[in-house]
Amino acid sequence: MLINGELVESASGQRYDVINPATEEPIGSVPQATTADAQAAIDAASVAFRQWRNTDPWERARRLRRVSILIAERTDEIAELITEEIGKPIAESKGEVHATSEVFDWYADEARRIYGTIIPARNGNVRHQVTFEPVGVVAAFTAWNFPILLMARKIAPAVAAGCTIVCRPSEEAPGATLAIAKCCMEAGLPDGVVNVVTGMPQLVTDCVMADERVRKISFTGSVPVGKHLVRQSAETIKRVTMELGGHAPVIVHPDADVEMAARACMQAKFRNAGQVCASPTRFYVHETVLDAFLQAARDTVTEMRLGNGLDPEVDMGPLVNSRRLDEVSALVERSLEEGADLICGGKQPETIGSGYFYEPTIIAHAKDDSSLMTEEPFGPIAAVSSFKDFDEVIERANALEFGLCAYTFTQSLELAHKTSSALEAGVVGVNTMIASSAETPFGGTKQSGWGREGSFLGIEEYLNAKYVHLALV
Missing domain, CATH: 3.40.309.10 (Aldehyde Dehydrogenase; Chain A, domain 2)
Structure with missing residues (x-):
């Protein structure tokens, strides 16, 4: 797992096998995260947020661009891992790697386009200013079918906005997400900005949902699980993006x-x-x-x-x-x-x-x-x-x-x-x-969820609006 810039084992030392669906044979094993691991990841993200939120957008853009380049350079390696984990044809896996690189590239640009506005006041001695600030610590949960693209749609806009993030990939395809997290680490993102905990969801999810420092949840998965997370999020009033099922x-x-x-x-x-x-x-x-x-x-x-x-x-x-x-x-x-x-x-x-x-x-x-x-x-x-x-x-x-x-x-x-x-x-x-x-908004209506990923709308999901009424004296 990646916690606070270090590749670590689970606090319990337990691991589980990842199975290649084409052969039914294990391709490796990964740590089974515990509540203590999830807590450590949130701690790291919370501390890192204090610095990262104040990092200037041009610097955030430079590092995100570097992530994009590293992912593209490792296309063959990452694509093979995706195919081994979930079985999709290698051409489709390479296409996913390419799309993932584009998401990071897109949000490198969007980091510099978080515009505020001035609202005309009723008299000349007042200024109405609206600015946008990062939400805070984000938790991201994703499905296995596009293991790196789905996570990139959460990591890239969150980091571009100045947030930090704790990621839990699906248990079927954790290795591909870890490969992307390593690119983030090697691109110079500070320790704790991107964290990845792996394993079965219950111990991680309950800890994350109960922690008030986690200000936003972004989830891609089934409608029933999405509804469950929405109910949990109400306890601490977390902002939520839900990309759920379709037919x-x-x-x-x-x-x-x-x-x-x-x-x-x-x-x-x-x-x-x-x-x-x-x-x-x-x-x-x-x-x-x-x-x-x-x-x-x-x-x-x-x-x-x-x-x-x-x-x-x-x-x-x-x-x-x-x-x-x-x-x-x-x-x-x-x-x-x-x-x-x-x-x-x-x-x-x-x-x-x-x-x-x-x-x-x-x-x-x-x-x-x-x-x-x-x-x-x-x-x-x-x-x-x-x-x-x-x-x-x-x-x-x-x-x-x-x-x-x-x-x-x-x-x-x-x-x-x-x-x-x-x-x-x-x-x-x-x-x-x-x-x-990368440049277009993706998301649903009705029980397929709310919020949008991709495009200029995607970064708005990770920002809070702040209005300042300035009286000139």
Whole structure:
């Protein structure tokens, strides 16, 4: 773990194994943090904050830029670690490293753009000044599916704003986050500015949530865990950013380029084996082009190669652990029992002897109230159904309490505007499945959370506004 600038073991000396989901074999072990470790990390962050908050923004920018450069220089090393920990294809892991480097680069610039303002006063003897100050010590909890990008979206804006941070990565992928933390340390961030504690969450989370010195929580994960953290945060009135689950609808209008839409949808759907909160999951295709869409989608999927993500020829790796494999298998079985049709996939591959693999699966005609259409699948399952008219499909797309991402395909500019305006989601893609980048805001509505990561909005989550009424005498 990284606490106060030092790589340390757990206070208990306990460690646990990290498993490669493609081989089911351990790739190493990491410390199991205790309450004492979490307390030490908060202590370090609290002390470091006193200095870091007063470090000038140009210096913060220089060090963040150096973090970005170090990450980029270590792309191959970090990408291999990501693939070993969670199984995604190596090309996807390299893409994540690149995106992570860009996040640090972006917030290096934003550190110098924390602008205040002067509000015109009612008379000439008064000045109304508004400035922005760092929130304080931040705690960041992230999921495993994008282990370094998700954490970078928290570390980079927090540090740019002048905050310090205590990070707890997921237990499935701690090594990649530690690699990023080492880059922060080597880039010259002072001791205690970035701290990482690893292991199962309970001992760490309860300590962090109870400590009044932790002024903000930023969490990426499931809706149930997010709700639990929100309830805990009320006890000490912590600021909260929640990036929670999704069940993204895709609307394919009859005028769309159907083959292009099907290819783009399937490639996005099975990225990281479908284990992406922004993943398209509910595909509503106009009835006049449904057959063509299904055929093109099936053709795309059957060409995908499964295997160990370290093989550059592999298109889709395994699920992250046996629990996800069991949950995906059960969801497919329930869907077929509830009357849906299996187009392709629907089972574990017979040609791969070990690992948590599941074939990319397309299911058609699932009912809107079925398990598949109402529960976030978080796996390699695409649910395709048809629609007849605009009002009908918008009502169906917006029916769930998820509101993270949504997508639509059309060649009509009018229909693109009409659809994107009607969809209840924090992010809408039109003729594209790209949901986020360093310079754009990412986040949801409804039970998919609140707050935004990325863009100029991301740093605002780590700042408090201060108003000064100055009377001139």
